[in-house]
Amino acid sequence: MKVALFVTCLVDLMRPRIGFAAIELLEAAGCEVVVPASQTCCGQPAWNSGDRAAAALLAKKFIAEFEGFEYVVAPSGSCADHVRSEYPAILQDEPDWQARAVALASRVYELTDFLVNVAKLDNVPGSFAGRITYHDSCTGLRSLGIKAQPRALLAKLPDVELQEMNGAEECCGFGGTFSVKFGEISAAIAERKCANACATGAAAIVGGDLGCLLNIEGKLRRMGDESTQVLHIAEVLTAK
Amino acid sequence: MKLRAHRFKQNALEALANPVLQASMKKAKGKFVDKRAIAIKEIDDFEATREAAKEIRNRVIENLDLWLEKFEQAAAARGAHVLWAKDGAEICRLVVDIGRKHGVKKAVKSKSMLSEEAGLNLALEAAGIQPVETDLGEYILQINDNEPPSHIIAPVVHKSLDEVADLFQKTHHTPRKTDIPQLTREAREVLRQHFLSAEMGISGGNFLIAETGSVALVTNEGNGRMVTTLPRVHVVITGIEKVIPTLEDLATLMRLLPRSATGQSISNYVSVLTGTKAEGESDGPEHLYFILVDNGRAEVVGSEFQDMLRCIRCGACMNHCPVYQTIGGQAYGWVYPGPMGSVLTPLYTGLENAIDLPHAATLCNQCGVVCPVKIPLPDLLRKLREKQVERHLRPWFERLAFRLWAWVASRPALYGLGTRFAVRYLKWLADGKGSIPRLGLAPEWTRGRNFPTPEGRTFRELYAQRGRA
Numbered sequence: 237m238k239v240a241l242f243v244t245c246l247v248d249l250m251r252p253r254i255g256f257a258a259i260e261l262l263e264a265a266g267c268e269v270v271v272p273a274s275q276t277c278c279g280q281p282a283w284n285s286g287d288r289a290a291a292a293l294l295a296k297k298f299i300a301e302f303e304g305f306e307y308v309v310a311p312s313g314s315c316a317d318h319v320r321s322e323y324p325a326i327l328q329d330e331p332d333w334q335a336r337a338v339a340l341a342s343r344v345y346e347l348t349d350f351l352v353n354v355a356k357l358d359n360v361p362g363s364f365a366g367r368i369t370y371h372d373s374c375t376g377l378r379s380l381g382i383k384a385q386p387r388a389l390l391a392k393l394p395d396v397e398l399q400e401m402n403g404a405e406e407c408c409g410f411g412g413t414f415s416v417k418f419g420e421i422s423a424a425i426a427e428r429k430c431a432n433a434c435a436t437g438a439a440a441i442v443g444g445d446l447g448c449l450l451n452i453e454g455k456l457r458r459m460g461d462e463s464t465q466v467l468h469i470a471e472v473l474t475a476k
Numbered sequence: 477m478k479l480r481a482h483r484f485k486q487n488a489l490e491a492l493a494n495p496v497l498q499a500s501m502k503k504a505k506g507k508f509v510d511k512r513a514i515a516i517k518e519i520d521d522f523e524a525t526r527e528a529a530k531e532i533r534n535r536v537i538e539n540l541d542l543w544l545e546k547f548e549q550a551a552a553a554r555g556a557h558v559l560w561a562k563d564g565a566e567i568c569r570l571v572v573d574i575g576r577k578h579g580v581k582k583a584v585k586s587k588s589m590l591s592e593e594a595g596l597n598l599a600l601e602a603a604g605i606q607p608v609e610t611d612l613g614e615y616i617l618q619i620n621d622n623e624p625p626s627h628i629i630a631p632v633v634h635k636s637l638d639e640v641a642d643l644f645q646k647t648h649h650t651p652r653k654t655d656i657p658q659l660t661r662e663a664r665e666v667l668r669q670h671f672l673s674a675e676m677g678i679s680g681g682n683f684l685i686a687e688t689g690s691v692a693l694v695t696n697e698g699n700g701r702m703v704t705t706l707p708r709v710h711v712v713i714t715g716i717e718k719v720i721p722t723l724e725d726l727a728t729l730m731r732l733l734p735r736s737a738t739g740q741s742i743s744n745y746v747s748v749l750t751g752t753k754a755e756g757e758s759d760g761p762e763h764l765y766f767i768l769v770d771n772g773r774a775e776v777v778g779s780e781f782q783d784m785l786r787c788i789r790c791g792a793c794m795n796h797c798p799v800y801q802t803i804g805g806q807a808y809g810w811v812y813p814g815p816m817g818s819v820l821t822p823l824y825t826g827l828e829n830a831i832d833l834p835h836a837a838t839l840c841n842q843c844g845v846v847c848p849v850k851i852p853l854p855d856l857l858r859k860l861r862e863k864q865v866e867r868h869l870r871p872w873f874e875r876l877a878f879r880l881w882a883w884v885a886s887r888p889a890l891y892g893l894g895t896r897f898a899v900r901y902l903k904w905l906a907d908g909k910g911s912i913p914r915l916g917l918a919p920e921w922t923r924g925r926n927f928p929t930p931e932g933r934t935f936r937e938l939y940a941q942r943g944r945a
Contacts, residue, residue: 243935245885249895250928252935271939274888282878284839286861286870290882297886374840407798411838416920418799418836421488423924425798425838454925457911466928 240305257470265355313376365395373445410451426455481809481830508795511739533786550689554751564594588680610699626805677703710761732848772824793843815843834860903932
């Protein structure tokens, strides 16, 4: 099946290797992967900050780029959910666009959800060895029901030991622009998340949303922890 | 209560720097969250009950005027006076008038958030009527120079035992004690005198029941019953949205309220109070007044924020909110803290007076998940943000930033060029290290954490290269 990869702006800028890992996983599941070259950002930051006009502009751009594909996959629950759940609301005053948004919505997936439930990936190419702990990102968890999927994939790696942390489902304090509007509050929430994660003795904190991961990594480093790795699940599941 | 919501950021920083508050909040979080999780498992059809509760509340709010009229008729038929107040000032005026009419010198009070909205205690004092808070938490706040509450059901959740011990010693002139039962007994002894000598009792109301004209009170301390049945005069102050159709509806909502609030199957006391004392009855008030308050609520009816009026004030949203858990309730700067407060405060006091509150949430949606009446709190917060943008209330640089980002992001070539430079600049700034401790572009971010270093090339660059290779 033909899958368009939405790389997400954070992956594009900060951690391109997550994008390549996602391609590798999708190909391992037998998908033909296309990466539309003109893609940029889904517009979530603008929408969450109340800028409907900016959000609508980017939503239309996204729809035009991706509506021709059978499936659209993003290595981020939050971005995938933004397209699925919010685009129809963003475009409510433009019925034509809204209809296109609705038509696209059900074909947009978060990466692990797609790998498990649609592509049914069997052989995971990763080679990670050691104890990890998994942070459930809020939107993926509560809006898309992503909980079992990443764990099922991790279970396919024989040398990965998953140790659940206390409060795995609690917010890490990132919240998109929340983290730059209220830096101190956000960092204090992240501190709690890091403490819970580190208490598991894991060598790596793994998650499915780069925003959360950058937040957690930034806090760990500020706390003086230079050794605990913070990885996107796609990185763990591939040989990257 | 004095509005301090415009100082949210500053309030939050003070809360973060307060070790007593931090320790207390940590303790409270575990208690509320864990106990609720256990209590909701007791009902098999929890989700269906939530849906039913939502429907009950919607049914009322969609025809609020009709249900209020029904309530008014039923309450009047049982000897109560139903009065209407449009704002806090009017609440104060009405209560003072009632007090004067009945020669009241002292009023005992059970918890009422509306009384906080109105700043009623100050008005009573000014009119020569002594207000005495009798909910233990509210009493502690009152003797601490009228400190504002930090939670709608646990007003002193931010305080430590030591602070309360000091306060009691100072106020009661008794030897300092730190045993909780002993402290509670001391408060009871002080309060008992007030119950017996007060001419007026003032309470809030968890629900007003339209079919019977009753008020339902849900409490864990016996004070609520004393306040409402001992004095000659009882004044109930509630928001107009608190009405529900029937006692059966009350039963449905009561399955959710204590479980969501304190994690109890049922609270220690549930009182349904109807009418004045009848002949031959030994207790109950001779005069019963209901003050039904608008204070911004009527305007929410029919608006895109109407869902908020379903709120039954359980506090579950704040108990589960990562932001509330971190800064406590006083930082929110008005009567209602946490996610529900971040919606209510701007709606009731004006968007411009609570500029930060709609943004003071990570939109993690845990509040929406735990809300017993399914209020879509994150959606409402986002809508408030949109209203602020429409009214140009947010700082110009913030509005510009999103416009600029959208403008660039809708031009792929420009976006590609800009991001290429940006990541190279960041990589250079990191100077070979894994993260950047101080970043001028995102000063707020690096106040409490480092900024991780980007790989140095964008995905689109690398992908284009790979394609050529």
